[in-house]
Amino acid sequence: MNELEFVTKHRRHLHQHPELSLHEFETTTYIAKFLDEYGIEYERPLETGLIAYLPGNGTHTIAFRADIDALPIFEENEVPYKSKTDNVMHACGHDGHTTALMLFVKRCKAMADQGTLPQNVVFIFQPAEETGGGANRLIRAGAFDKYPIESVFGVHVNPFENEGKVVIRDEEITASATEYRFYLHGLSSHVADKEQGHSCGEALQHVLTQVGQIQQYHLNGLKRNIVHMGHFEAGEAINTVPSHGYLEGTIRTYDEKDLEIVKNQMNKISESVALLFNVECRVEFAEGYPPTYNDPSLRKHVVRGLESSDLEIIDKPTPFLFGEDFSFYQRMAPSYFVFVGTRDEEKGFVTGLHTATLNFNEHMLIRIADYYEQILSTYDEVHG
Template sequence: MPVVNRIADYAEEMTGWRRHLHQIPELSFDCPQTAAFIAARLRDFGVDEIHEGLAQTGIVAIIKGRGAGPTIGLRADFDALPIPEATGVAYASRHPGKMHACGHDGHTTMLLGAAKYLAETRNFAGRVALIFQPAEEDGGGAEVMVQEGVLDRFDVGEVYALHNAPGFESGGFYTTPGPLMAAVDQFHVHIKGVGGHGATPHETRDPVVAAVAIAQAFQTIVSRNHFALDDLVISVTQIHTGTTDNVIPETAYLNGTVRTFDPKVQQMVIERMRAIVAGQALAFDVAAELDYEKGYPPTVNDAEKTRFAVAVAEDVAGAAKVQGDAQREMGAEDFAFMLQKRPGAYLFIGQGDSAGLHQPDYDFNDEIAPVGASFFARLVERAQPLAAT
């Protein structure tokens, strides 16, 4: 079955919602304008309950079906990124230095479209919990909502989410059972030596050469301490030190990211980083400290729920446009915290040809919003069908 006809009728309205949200990007948990817009639309739709102020600006809305049954959760994130926009579109960000560079404005629009349809038709049993979440990009809003008891409070039995995918066929879907995205961690290395004149390095303890050695040695963890066919990424993304050409600085700083799927691999990386930092500090006669921060866990789809979600996606987009056994990715997603507590699935919906995520010229493809909304709506109707009369 293709896009739901009734949702197709909302296409122009959904484009308006999305472009309004695109103009008011907000960061992390501090999203009051976005939350107010979402709540206003939900009131217009006539949902049964609206619970605001979750994870500061998050919202859960409840829509009751026309019969007894469980509660299914549908989640959309709505925070933006601290990136100056360069799209040049008429509806570009009005908040300098902030933009929806990951399509969360589109994710929210797809869930709002499904909400309008489900509140109007109620062609399902039980309830649907619409979870609108801040702070996916920074702060782990999904973890906060779980810690606040959202899944328990609203008796959510299973949970699903979508993310747009630039470069994948417009309106198509892909996912995979089991691990889909990696855990994401951060590391920080602080080095302190003795600075001095660049012409007399023998009178210093140079933190620059120590920083370079540590950065290079970190790469050997992947190439020499890890089985090559397992997934592991270690990227040093920042080195900050020095102020001018003829001064050896006193301090240096390294920062980067680690992506893993296996907790044993994650622990190996931590142990090797500690040993490398300690060893290079000794070798270069400097002080060095590693600060390792564990972030989002791997995003792991429930196998049964993923097969079900793939079947729904095939109903909406056609089997030829759905990949149910896609390769897993090294990106990360805080929806992982919800999937740790409830069975469910995370899917990507094709954005078509566009700029990549987190780029200043990215813009969500409004044409796929009715497809995503139809997926959410059909998911509810198929997961919790009305009893035959």
């Protein structure tokens, strides 16, 4: 089996059998079976996901990460390897990330068997990137405590750039992602006696208006921030004053100070509801993903690895505004994350991430493995 056959086989199997965050049981079993076939030791610090390790000849320990979970999306691609699970799809390319890392594992094992693996390598098959913060869960579980990891590298497919192009950026490359939720509780009454109630409908209108003005009036207009209202509702019946209200949304920013401004303003909005409408209101923030920070000290490894793999580098002037839980690895070691172009207009592989028609050519996964291998093989040389 050549490498194109290898990546095609594994990627399409994973694509047909997607699993949601923290439920990647079959996916984990599939990867474990692959590792067993090659005699590679691995650990399962969490219920899903795997950490594998191969000792090399050098003194450096480098980690490479792939995410393994899928999304609750019904696939619309009419392909032989279409998802077999209704309303679950690898719509973010994690099947590709996983397969590329599997190919890299295979190459590293061949080098280890020949006594030529240049450095120690940790392979991270991480669960729950989409939701659940799998990277943070692994770190908190002590999954990497026994490995003296110096650096962590990862990739993401990018359908907005053509094949052969890779987007990089030092420092922040993706935004923080923080969820917020407003809970309102008032007093119901019949519409005929509406003045006796405390309307969450009226209060929610106030919250929506004020949240919608945060970006315009409280954040620097030259910075890219998103304060998004994703879902809201109020009321119970057509002829009663609403006694309950709810709003949820997400905040995206790459400046921690901006995030604090948004959260502080939301707290003030929550406090104002009781004063204005006699309605109880609280706002809660779910722990989000911090901005993904690419350590500038690793740029030389990335540039050398991409150029040696005949991949064109595109320096992005501003970060992407979506979240990515690769960001947690920077708490463990310097890290660097890049976006590998997979756009192919002739084949119609042009739709974005998290869409029902995302697709790409498997041969690009070989290029990702090439990039990983170049980082590994030149790490000592570039590091020095």
